[in-house]
Amino acid sequence: MDDQRGKGLSFARRIYAPRTFGLVLSCVSVMAALEPMNMPTWVWVLLLINSLAWSHLAFQLSSHSVYPYRAERNNLLMDSVFGGFWVATIQFNPLPAVTILSMIMMNNVSVGGPKMLVRGAVAQGLGIILSWLLFGVAFNPDTTSVQIYACLPMLTLYPFAIGMVSYRMAIKLAEHKRALSALSRTDSLTGLLNHGSWKDLLQLSFHKCQQSHSNATLALIDIDHFKHINDNYGHIVGDSVLRQLSIALKENLRAEDLAGRYGGDEFCVILPNRSLAQAQAQEIMERLRHVCSHYHYPDEPDLQVSLSIGLASCRPEFTDASMWLNEADKALYIAKNTGRDKISIGAGDMLADTLLSKP
Numbered sequence: 001m002d003d004q005r006g007k008g009l010s011f012a013r014r015i016y017a018p019r020t021f022g023l024v025l026s027c028v029s030v031m032a033a034l035e036p037m038n039m040p041t042w043v044w045v046l047l048l049i050n051s052l053a054w055s056h057l058a059f060q061l062s063s064h065s066v067y068p069y070r071a072e073r074n075n076l077l078m079d080s081v082f083g084g085f086w087v088a089t090i091q092f093n094p095l096p097a098v099t100i101l102s103m104i105m106m107n108n109v110s111v112g113g114p115k116m117l118v119r120g121a122v123a124q125g126l127g128i129i130l131s132w133l134l135f136g137v138a139f140n141p142d143t144t145s146v147q148i149y150a151c152l153p154m155l156t157l158y159p160f161a162i163g164m165v166s167y168r169m170a171i172k173l174a175e176h177k178r179a180l181s182a183l184s185r186t187d188s189l190t191g192l193l194n195h196g197s198w199k200d201l202l203q204l205s206f207h208k209c210q211q212s213h214s215n216a217t218l219a220l221i222d223i224d225h226f227k228h229i230n231d232n233y234g235h236i237v238g239d240s241v242l243r244q245l246s247i248a249l250k251e252n253l254r255a256e257d258l259a260g261r262y263g264g265d266e267f268c269v270i271l272p273n274r275s276l277a278q279a280q281a282q283e284i285m286e287r288l289r290h291v292c293s294h295y296h297y298p299d300e301p302d303l304q305v306s307l308s309i310g311l312a313s314c315r316p317e318f319t320d321a322s323m324w325l326n327e328a329d330k331a332l333y334i335a336k337n338t339g340r341d342k343i344s345i346g347a348g349d350m351l352a353d354t355l356l357s358k359p
Helices: 002-037 041-052 054-063 068-089 094-135 145-185 195-212 226-233 235-252 280-293 321-337 347-357
Strands: 216-223 258-263 266-272 307-313 343-345
Touching: 002 041, 002 054, 002 068, 002 094, 002 145, 041 054, 041 068, 054 068, 068 094, 094 145, 195 216, 195 258, 195 266, 195 321, 216 226, 216 235, 216 280, 216 321, 226 235, 235 258, 235 266, 235 280, 266 280, 280 307, 280 343, 307 321, 321 343, 321 347
Parallel strands: 307 343
Antiparallel strands: 216 266, 216 307, 258 266
16 A cells, blocks of 8 residues: 555656646636636636646645545546636637647546546536536637637647656656566576576577587586575575675676576576686686685684586587586586585586597
8 A cells, every 4th residue: 555655646746747837838828718708707716726726736635645646537537627617618719629628638648548538538528517507508619819829838838848757757667677677587685697587598608609619618506505504504694695605706707707596506607708628617616616615604603605516618519508507517416426615527528628638
């Protein structure tokens, strides 16, 4: 409910300025049409109240309502009632009438689409009937030059104001869309790429390597005995370990390296243009392993963190990205089953290194 109220208040604030501006411009158009009609004083007073006070009263009604959005939609219907009333009161003088009704219709459509358009049309009809009951049914097909000039500000400035409001809303929506897109691609705890996003980038990186015949290394990282950390020190400490590792990854990788959380306590990194043959990837992962081994938790001085890491290069004989991932997974399995806290490379890479080193 609080969230709905906040959105409703934001909606009311966005409408407040355009309504105030539009009512003042409409007042000029209606005054020009009323001037030759010799209307009673109370009509002029009502016009001034509608033009100068209604927007402020409407904002107070919506801002103090339990449901501001609903209250503001009712205010828009009241705008339609006033619009219909003034259109009938000026005897449907063509240019002022069309100007006022079209602006009201634009407001209703922009807020509630076809449904609000229909409700607004009904409200305008009520305003027209009210005016006919007070002043009778009359039509004036003639528009003077003064009335034409009086409508020009409404025809030019009000659409400009609505356009600016729409532009700002479009900018905000684009920002929200980018933020949501980023959230959908990242892991909420670590801020790294989530499993799905990283797997998509793995496919892209694999195809790029195959097409350009470039080097790339894949690293799978596992926090040793992470279940033991959670069981003995608690999940809060476990989450802290995960965050610390993600920070270390961000600090020790290049901008083009792609790090993600593969799941649970496993992390994954794609290192483009890094070769196992030249030990570039090993150096990066060894630095990461060293950094993590020196973590100190003031409340848990006995806690030690170590990493097991499996590395695999993207080789020409791989036919898809899953073979590359499987090779790195096998290397990680070797690291975990031969003492942990170490870096292992895939069997295929070891064989390739052996063949290259033969005279």
